[in-house]
Amino acid sequence: MKLDLPKYKTSDEVDFVVVGSGAAGGIMAKELSENGFRVVVLEQGPYLTEADFIHDEIKVVNQDLLTNKPKLQPSSFRKTPNEKAKPQRALVYGRCVGGTSVHFTANFWRFHEIDFIERSKVGPVPGADLRDWPITYADLEPYYTKVEWEIGVSGLAGASPFDPPRSKPYPMPPLPVKGSGVIFERAARKLGWHPFPAPMAILSQSRPGRSACINCGFCLAFGCEVGAKSSSLATAIRMAEKTGRCEIRPNSYVHRIETDSNGRATGAVYFDEQRNTHLQKAKAVVVCANGAETPRLLLLSANKQFPNGLANSNGVVGKYLMLNSGGVTNAVFEHPLNDYKGFAVSRLLHDFYELDPQKVGFYGGGGIDARFDATPISFATGSLPPGTPGWGKTFKDTLAHNFNRTMELFCHGTSLAVENNSFSLDPDLKDAWGLPALCLTYKDHPDDLKLWAWQNQRANELLDAAGAIKKWSQPVGEQQFAVHLLGTCRMGNDPKTSVINSDHRTHDVKNLFLCDGSSLVTSGRGQPTMTIEALAFRAADRITALAKRGEIT
């Protein structure tokens, strides 16, 4: 089927320009164009499709086929704001149409009620700025359901006793259980815990134009060649294009939001592939560029009227970054699991989602999943037991023995919002276009590290109960590499401490909206994409209502 895709002129003032085409941007484009608006999506990366998705670990992983390019887009890192940041690769995100949702693991947990009201329940946490959200789980529930049905999530409703209430079951059954999932389920039950089939944004049943998962085994870090992974590329972007009102414009690197003398956004300025500059005019701008690039774009848009950057009169833009902790414990079993077959995760538990700070001595909570997400090269260079030689006969024998017999427990957990943790503009380092590069400043809150260590202990208990013949945890340590990019333009009712209101409208600029990981007030328990997508569905509803009432322009 050939779609009649619109081509808007940059001088044509469209209803919305959406910056970014990932988890949030894709859904924003779909919803706004389905609601009758004329939309241009500006995506810095290329428009790749299923035919481009290969299993070559060098091209995909080492050469960043799908992700940000460190040579063109350098970054820097420091632990605290008083240090001088050192250039190093500090983050990874999807840089193609569909964004990070193209290559993610696709764990799709909903947040629970507690994630929205935790400050009220546990009180202040020293060294952090823990806050309640201006919305609740109940506000978001219909949109979680929309994600599950419209985008496609497999899972089993009611399987976890800790699950929050839901209005509808999943649209399709869970994916098949893997060996790691069976081992996990049996051992967790021995310990009195409550394992359940992992909700995954991967199809267990085919949908029009998309196959069910064929278990090819190149999942995390790779694009899905059969459309089974529910990326924005395989779902929302195509729905948006079907409206005939949405133009996806790839290779368009937005680096400034233009404003007029009334302080209103007039469009987005971008470089095309040949580095020519254009201004796409629009009645309103929605930035969905991720929790690093969204604050960077606001800061890059500083002008006389907004000297600290757009929507940053309070100085909060870029701050309160949360990365989620992620502890990995590996184990080797007697018989072959062949866990390289299939998607990454089939079983999960949420028994530790809400820990009692009085009992454990720290704030936080998490989830533990059973998985295998390594591909052959990443396994050989990162998943062998400590002390294994890096070459020679013992290396080869261990590799040959362990590849089929290894699984991982991945402990996902909370990160607290800390003011000093941020993405900002590096004062010296520039990208290939001459613009200030991203600087990551991060030092985990002590409670985040305590949680990480505590969950590692649970992982080791589980593996003992499972009869692992060998197990080892990767050491707990302060993070200096960002994958989950959360909280940097957070939502709130108070314009002094937040960047957007509960309609995702910036407090400072009436026709500028932000929606992505940056909107989150708390980090959840380690799987943010489902919530980012639910927020995007809800934000699109709110923005549509404002536009129809004439309250944007």
Place this chain on the structure above:
Amino acid sequence: MIENLSRRNFLTRGSAAVSAVWLSAHWPAIVAAAEHAHHAAKSSAPPKFQFFTPEEAAEIDAIAARVIPSDETPGAREAGVVYFIDRGLTTFAVDDQKTYREGLPALQARAHELFPNVEKFSTATPDQQDQILHSLDDQAGPAPGRRSASTSNSFFQAVRIHTIVGFLIDPDSGGNHEGVGWKVIGREPEHMFQPPFGYYDKDYAGWQPNPPDAEKTKA
């Protein structure tokens, strides 16, 4: 013609053990995967060296053969790793050219220093070769955590990593000749699989709900 044959072979191989129902439900995906296999098969290993001289290639081949030795099962040599590295040095690893150009003479010097009778690394005995490489090995084993694995300036670390990559990369990508690396680690070559996948899930009785009296308890 060739295209049709290769697609046919692929489909025959892929469908040998699958049910008709599964096959029809996944048909579009299988065709897509077959296109993939064909697309990639066009880029097989080049017949001659692009970066190394034949003499240099013999030395690299000898190092790779100690990193992943050939014994009862194939090693780096059978996987054609030296061809993969040669092509890599003009493509994805072009930044490592200097490391190789400078590293190889240094390796020979070290070989001669440790074993004055040895002219070339490739003519040393396997034991001698291991001793030479150990003397250059600045890293005991794989670094913990995949994300920390990065290119090293050290010549031996570069050859070590490139050998592992050339042994284990997707065979459609120009290394891992005839998939021998995957055979050694027990990874089947198919583009699709169906459960049960292994020993532990083959007798799984199906999902049983958690006990109804399960209480929500805080740890």
